[in-house]
Amino acid sequence: VLLSWVGVAAYTLQIFYDFSAYSDMAIGLGLMFGFHFDENFNYPYISKSVTEFWRRWHISLSAWFREYVYFPLGGSRVRNKDKLVRNLFVVWMLTGIWHGAEWTFFLWGFLNFLFILVEKFTDFEKRKIPGWIKHIYLLWVIMTGWMLFRANTLSQAVVYLKNMYGLSSNGFYSSTAIMFIREYWIYWILGILFCTPFAKRTEKIFVDGQWKAAGFIGNMLYPIVLLVLFVISFSSLVQGSYNPFIYFNF
Secondary structure, eight states: HHHHHHHHHHHHHHHHHHHHHHOOOOOOOHTTTTOOOSOOOOOOGGSHHHHHHHSSSHHHHHHIIIIIIIHHHTTTTTTTTHHHHHHHHHHHHHHHHOOOOSSSHHHHHHHHHHHHHHHHHHHHGSSOOOHHHHHHHHHHHHHHHHHHHHHHHSHHHHHHHHHHHHTTTTTOOHHHHHHHHHTHHHHHHHHHTTTTTTTHHHHHHHHSEEEEEHHHHHHHHHHHHHHHHHHHHHHHHHHOOOOGGGGGGG
């Protein structure tokens, strides 16, 4: 069970950094040529509902489906709630199929449709539920969805899902999982930390000069830190094997 969840957690971080960084590279390259592209990710893993998550994740794709599919169908401003269900179902089935003509993508889309529908009918975002409970709920739904998204076949997804909840007569503890956590602990910490606005808030303090002394030091160190990170990243790419962007598949 533990190894299965470690695998899902690792993929949850990988797919975010793969695609979010890919989008940031496009934004940066665009600025070098005088073009301005909007942000495509807005810290989606700090969300407290599935609805909020999809306002923050892959904003350009969500906006396209909203403008060209959801709104033309009537959106949420329909008298008959059956049409609201239909509109959401069409959008999420198309979103799943857009990623690939596989049952796993269909179920991934259906999972998001189901929870967003429940949230709309229960006014989940307005309910006074502790934020940490909402956050855990969001991560559980999204990580389960990423498992479906990553699985190559439906049967593989079923086997993995059973392992996640101990339904395959598998134990909880895994020495392999503990080894992965210990060996890559720095990546886990940094990966989780930079899913939050930590870097943006730190930048405001050190670079934007909210504190004068900190601003001076920050302006001196900022380019050096970026250069060191660039060298480390480049060295990692040279030493590693071919590892293309996940979203090249789409």
